[in-house]
Amino acid sequence: MEESTGRSTKKKVVAVVGGGLVGALNACFFARRGFDVQLFEIREDIRRAKIVKGRSINLALSHRGRQALKHVGMEDKIVSQGIPMNARMIHSLSGKQSPIPYGKKGQVKHLRCSSVHHTLKLICHVAGMFLRSDGSEEHIKADLIVGCDGAFSAIRKQFLRRSRFNYSQTYIPHGYMELTMPPINGEFAMKPNYLHIWPRNTFMMIALPNLDKTFTCTLFMPFEEFEKITTGDEVIQFFQRYFPDAIPLIGVDALKRDYFRLPGQAMVSVKCAPYHIGDKCVLMGDAAHAVVPFYGQGMNAGFEDCIVFDEIMEQFNEDFSAVLPEYTRVRVPDDHAIADLAMYNYIEMRAHVNSRWFLFRKYVDNFLHFVMPRTIIPLYTMVTFTRTRYHEAVERWHWQDKVINRGLMFCATGAVLGGSYLLIKNPPDINKFIIPAEKMWDRLTALRTP
């Protein structure tokens, strides 16, 4: 990063390792504080590189991420390049589409940024970033090393060599594959301002709109299922069985061809602690907490890392020996909470979005939030539209869930007792009711089990 002022006091050197989303943004944060920021990236400069075809990696920018961008004056530039998303759109097997809103009507919306590549280019461009990736072996003396080098972080490998570093990496049994849905007559093939979801229990497909009027469809399924399909005809059979409405929109030929372009890609969840070594090194972003992509919070959590660190820098007067341990203390429980939530959603999105109990509870939660906006806040709202600490959001969610479920149980018991009382007072012909009552039981059971 170029020196912007001509101050004579020797500036501390911060080496940011990794020029991805979090690294680039973090470089801006440190530069704003007047550090001599050196940004290292092993890949070529993204502003001069051609766009790599193959994977786009969808990004959802919500409140936390926007706040971080705002801090360094980039919110508007990035947001103007995104597509707002108002709701989820559930595609049933019959092709019926039903929207499920994210939060209250009129609430600040989820914003879909087209791709890592695109967003990163913007951040680098706005920040006037200088990337060091010439392959030369130059020894830099840095006062602080900031590891923002992603889920497979090289900096984190150094942490692993030390004692008392807790670490876990969990690959989920599902892989993902990206397919493109082209525009029809120059227009989006489906309603654009939605996250389209085809929930099919074991399988799931989602589709997100791009600025060029295409949709990126992402198919999630267990690796062994990916491997079962070996011919173009089997691809079509598979789609006819599970996602029939998507076949004409993607196109039979494209589907047969693109399915075999790349194999299913793995997804990993990484948790670790501590995030720092002494006053010398700290991990942020995916390097500290890669999450599975089912809460749309990966980028937001990484961006929020930058604000949290900046806030602690302010609090402890930029004294790294105090800032780094405090950052670990404050941030680890929150990052672990969002990693767990993303894993929880991995199950919920596939299974529960289909279940009546899930939809009923969603409806109850939203209704209660409308009636008591400060007492009952849906988890999704806390995570996506506020900066409530992730671990506090989870605690509050468990509390609310208990209260609401007890309330529902109370109402149900009341209804049963009231009903029984009426039945006892006016005994009906038992034969008239015995079958409907059994059916009711089946319905209640079906409601609970997805």
Place this chain on the structure above:
Amino acid sequence: MEESTGRSTKKKVVAVVGGGLVGALNACFFARRGFDVQLFEIREDIRRAKIVKGRSINLALSHRGRQALKHVGMEDKIVSQGIPMNARMIHSLSGKQSPIPYGKKGQVKHLRCSSVHHTLKLICHVAGMFLRSDGSEEHIKADLIVGCDGAFSAIRKQFLRRSRFNYSQTYIPHGYMELTMPPINGEFAMKPNYLHIWPRNTFMMIALPNLDKTFTCTLFMPFEEFEKITTGDEVIQFFQRYFPDAIPLIGVDALKRDYFRLPGQAMVSVKCAPYHIGDKCVLMGDAAHAVVPFYGQGMNAGFEDCIVFDEIMEQFNEDFSAVLPEYTRVRVPDDHAIADLAMYNYIEMRAHVNSRWFLFRKYVDNFLHFVMPRTIIPLYTMVTFTRTRYHEAVERWHWQDKVINRGLMFCATGAVLGGSYLLIKNPPDINKFIIPAEKMWDRLTALRTP
């Protein structure tokens, strides 16, 4: 390992990496099947090395470990070098000692082997092991690599470089320190055939007898507590507060000196999956599942790995391409279960051994086991005295716990209802009972919370 028969068919080469307990035993298992076993160990040959002072690492040999030794004809040789342990001996703060037996009277006992060093030397000696550790860089072409190289396995590091390898390492907040309790007048300073435990919630000390009539005391406490104590006088103050009866037995001067010999040592729990790469490489023992030392099953689980692998070798006719995936499938849930149990015991040993509820439940479990020996089997018994698969033991334990707790609840409810009925029939003077009843409630509460 020397060739023992003169068969002309070319024998498959098995490279066992790590000549520790599991590596040495595994080498015996493969040799028995007629493989050309090459055993690699980076340290010097333990039969020629001097005993390293500092850490003994206590070992408890129970049923699973003995079964494995029996398979290769070494049970008697090893067992004759151990000290049988009949029970736990709980030391209260006042110095009172109360025994808690491990299982039924007369049941096969837990056996304490003096140390890793001693046991390993025995295994190597009996097996006539040849250790390759000359430091030369020789390229060996092996048909199978067996990684038995411990908790910080170099072989496992190669697994970590591959995609879809699940891995976690968790350091507990406690460290451990070993202190020696010398003999008094040539005899053991405490009763020898017991695992002595000083449970003090946050802190815990245990002591295990050695063949030379000493006890090895192991002090477990959080690292920050270790660091708080910086002078010999502070050591004595600390022991006076928590382990007063141990001071004269260890000796004031020894205590003041030995406490500062080594800092608190870290303990790690490692879980991973899969255990194999193709038909080429497999992990066993601590390399696959390092556990915290609170169930006394580390060595036993590692030894059982060898039998389980041997059983699968038999089942699949030594076809590595079938044996290795099956080994992962069968063994991962069991090793994860014992890792979890050891972690659970880490909490139980410190806290619950003190609680009346724990002792009461232990008593109920043992009583029910006596009355219905095939229906109710205490968890500890299943883990220590049988070869019940670890994960099945845990499932059965959860089931039994539910049944027993419900039974107790049912009895308690019955007693309360019966009591109430009698009270209503013969109403007593209320003032006579109000205080004892309150006290009873306090007692019940104290029983539940440790």
